[in-house]
Amino acid sequence: MYSQKVMDHFRNPRNVGEIKDADGIGKVGNPVCGDLMWIYIKVKDNRLEDVKFKTFGCGAAIATSSMITELAKGKTIEEALKITRQDVADALDGLPPIKMHCSNLAADGLKAAILDYMKKKGIKPPEGIKIESETEKCDL
Amino acid sequence: MSQDIVYMDYASASKTDPRVIDAMLPYMKEYFGNPSSPHTSGLRMKSALEEARASVARLVNAEKPTEIVFTSGATESNNMALRGVAFRNKDRGNQILATRIEHISVLNTLKYLTKFGFEVTYVPVDSYGLVDLEALKNAITDRTILVTIGYANNEVGTIQQIREISEIVHSKNAYLHTDATAAVGKIPVDVLKDGVDLMTISSWDMYGPYGIGALYIKKGTRVEPLIIGGGQEGGLRSGTENVPGAVGMGKAAELAMAEMSSDASRLSKMRDRLIEGILKNIPYSFLNGHPTRRLPHNANVRFSFVEGESLVLSLDMEGIAVSSGSACSSKTLEPSHVLIAMGIPHVEAQGSLLMSLGRFNKEEDVDRVLEVLPRIVKGLREMSPLTPKEVS
Ligand code: FES
Numbered sequence: 001m002y003s004q005k006v007m008d009h010f011r012n013p014r015n016v017g018e019i020k021d022a023d024g025i026g027k028v029g030n031p032v033c034g035d036l037m038w039i040y041i042k043v044k045d046n047r048l049e050d051v052k053f054k055t056f057g058c059g060a061a062i063a064t065s066s067m068i069t070e071l072a073k074g075k076t077i078e079e080a081l082k083i084t085r086q087d088v089a090d091a092l093d094g095l096p097p098i099k100m101h102c103s104n105l106a107a108d109g110l111k112a113a114i115l116d117y118m119k120k121k122g123i124k125p126p127e128g129i130k131i132e133s134e135t136e137k138c139d140l
Numbered sequence: 141m142s143q144d145i146v147y148m149d150y151a152s153a154s155k156t157d158p159r160v161i162d163a164m165l166p167y168m169k170e171y172f173g174n175p176s177s178p179h180t181s182g183l184r185m186k187s188a189l190e191e192a193r194a195s196v197a198r199l200v201n202a203e204k205p206t207e208i209v210f211t212s213g214a215t216e217s218n219n220m221a222l223r224g225v226a227f228r229n230k231d232r233g234n235q236i237l238a239t240r241i242e243h244i245s246v247l248n249t250l251k252y253l254t255k256f257g258f259e260v261t262y263v264p265v266d267s268y269g270l271v272d273l274e275a276l277k278n279a280i281t282d283r284t285i286l287v288t289i290g291y292a293n294n295e296v297g298t299i300q301q302i303r304e305i306s307e308i309v310h311s312k313n314a315y316l317h318t319d320a321t322a323a324v325g326k327i328p329v330d331v332l333k334d335g336v337d338l339m340t341i342s343s344w345d346m347y348g349p350y351g352i353g354a355l356y357i358k359k360g361t362r363v364e365p366l367i368i369g370g371g372q373e374g375g376l377r378s379g380t381e382n383v384p385g386a387v388g389m390g391k392a393a394e395l396a397m398a399e400m401s402s403d404a405s406r407l408s409k410m411r412d413r414l415i416e417g418i419l420k421n422i423p424y425s426f427l428n429g430h431p432t433r434r435l436p437h438n439a440n441v442r443f444s445f446v447e448g449e450s451l452v453l454s455l456d457m458e459g460i461a462v463s464s465g466s467a468c469s470s471k472t473l474e475p476s477h478v479l480i481a482m483g484i485p486h487v488e489a490q491g492s493l494l495m496s497l498g499r500f501n502k503e504e505d506v507d508r509v510l511e512v513l514p515r516i517v518k519g520l521r522e523m524s525p526l527t528p529k530e531v532s
Binding site for chain 1 (some may be wrong): 223445446450473474486525
């Protein structure tokens, strides 16, 4: 059901944990499956110096959280905001159709963390950034 | 991983007993013929079929073997019972009673029946999954034609008070159907003592072959056939009979009669050791289902702050096959409908693990799970945002 990449990230998740003095925290969840993802970021000179996660969820939720932390680390805020759910899924060699929303959760978790950071800093977020998973329906 | 796989998912799929396969082989390799043919080849098949029917009838104490109709499996039996009774008894009323913890094949067939004017009323169950008898009494009316309540729940293992349910149902002259898939061959089931009119019987759940099952239909019960054709199986289920399958199911029934009580006492001890070991060694773990009215092979436990699929995957990496609920529910994202109907909160239900034992499990299997599980739960809890500081 899952690709080897997914299983690798599930087995050895990267960047698990909290950042104590995080600059931004994104807390997202999917109301249908009930899975939850918290993403912590540490920003330095407009770059994501550190990214960590905590996840309560399925195998794909854990793997996508792990993957998004890898994808985001070292990127500028602008670059990180451009990471899509498709990028996450592709980096994991794909996800089963029913599990595509898990990658959305990860992409949203990162966005939410960045928005939280911008809010704290009084930076105006760019137009059109939306957190979708909270209202997402998982009709199959 | 050089270790053998520890298989504790008999509720999703079971192993066919090798003795069953041996009994079936001649009917696949040597003998063939249509049981309806009058020649010797046909008659040999016919008599094997009828012997198998008699074995299944004996297992559930049916009065006559002809009360057993072979089907393609429990799903078809459930369909036949519900649709067959509903359509044939439309003149008597349009109400059907059920619970929300029934198998998906029952629930979806009921949903289908509402398109034809049938009204389905769901009787609540308590937090153990036991049917509320008072609520059943209040729900049943003169328009009730059928009540369908599973004999024992495949997921949480709770065994219903079928005798008491039957008295309530029959006081209104309705029919009682029970899906006994999870019970037959595991605990003594007696259609006469229990007072059921129709009963779904699975083959593979009692170590018989796949592709066959049966429906017990008490003589005199009005049922419309689902499959029309040459009038086999008393006109209720047309199509040339699956003789090798029936022979296998008959053999499985014989083995169940002989070995049920020893299997049950061995498995229930293993089950209890598993449950007690988990509840004792893993904080924030809770038993799902009834503590005593419980199938001998069923252990269903939930762990706060972790999610079921990640538990299943983690255990699989250790060579242990278990399930996070019914095998069918893994096609949807929601947690088990059974646990939700029992009033268990969504987030708690998500952390459930179903370990279903079978005839081929050994004591070491329990040891292995008890050795591995605490570490896995701990690891996932460390990763979970829900885990309170004092737990991780
Ligand atoms: S099933 Fe919903 S996040 Fe994975």
